[in-house]
Amino acid sequence: MVHPVGLAGFLVAVLPLIATPGASLTLLVQHVTDGGRRRALPVVLGTVTGLYVHAALAVAGLSALVMHSSVAFTVVRLVGAVYLIGLGLWTWRSASPHAAPAPRHRSRPTGTDSVYVQALLANVLNPKAASIYLTLVPQFIAPDRPIGGQILTLATAHALLIALWLTTWTFLVLRAARVLRAPRFKRRAARATSAILIALGVRAAVA
Structure with a gap:
């Protein structure tokens, strides 16, 4: 069990990272x-599922392997970059007024399952999210416990905080629903x- 003071410190430390606009917020607004x-x-x-994936990898030590192997880290970074760029290009194409409408008898590619997978992959393929559990989390855990x-406790607190952040943005977007x-x-x-997704992908590729 994480000490309450340590848990509060972790949330304070991770809040600026959550507040920094990224793929999850971009997908939410869209x-x-x-x-x-x-x-x-x-x-x-x-997004929350992605956090637990990173937490599980951190527990298993797989994230440490990725972060300490330049080749493995580069592969993860480039896969994530390609995904974000591809998602950005698909979003641009779908926004075209000349794009053909989806047939009524087929499910749209933006269904609930598709949206969930997009958010999950955007988080799982983000090396920055993995680095949180390798550079930040160890500072708030006791090695003798x-x-x-x-x-798991820190990941749950992280998940609740980011869920609250995204929910707040949801209400802000809905307030302007008529215009949006x-x-x-x-x-x-x-x-x-x-454009934001492509920029995030390019930044991840050249970082």
């Missing part, structure tokens, strides 16, 4: 603008989203 509040939940769940339980759902604004927002 999908809530496009489909309303029902699209927020899969983004939040996908079970490591797994402490990391205008076709012209949606196209511009989608293109801005795609």
Whole structure:
């Protein structure tokens, strides 16, 4: 069990990282603008699941292997960069007014399952998220206590904080729903989203 003071310190330390705009927030704004509040939940769940994946890898020591192997780290970084760039290009294409509408008898690619997977991969393939559990988390755990339980506690606190952050943004976006759902604004927002995703991917590739 993590000491309450240590837990509070971890949350204070991780808050600026959560508040820094990234792929999760970008996906949230895009999908809530496009489909309303029902699209927020899969983004939040996908992001939170990604955090637990990193926590599990940290417990198993696999994240340490990735972070201490330049080749493995480069592979993870480039895979994440390619995913973000590809997602950005797909978003740009889907925002085109000339894009063919999806057939009514087929599920749209932006369904709940697809949104969840997008958010999950955006987090899992982010080396910065993995580094949190290798550089920040060890500062708030006691080596003489079970490591797994402490990391799980910190990961849960991290997940709750980021879920609260994304939920707050969901309500902010919904407050402006009438404007945000205008076709012209949606196209511009989608293109801005795609530009951000591509920029995040390029930054991850050259970092």
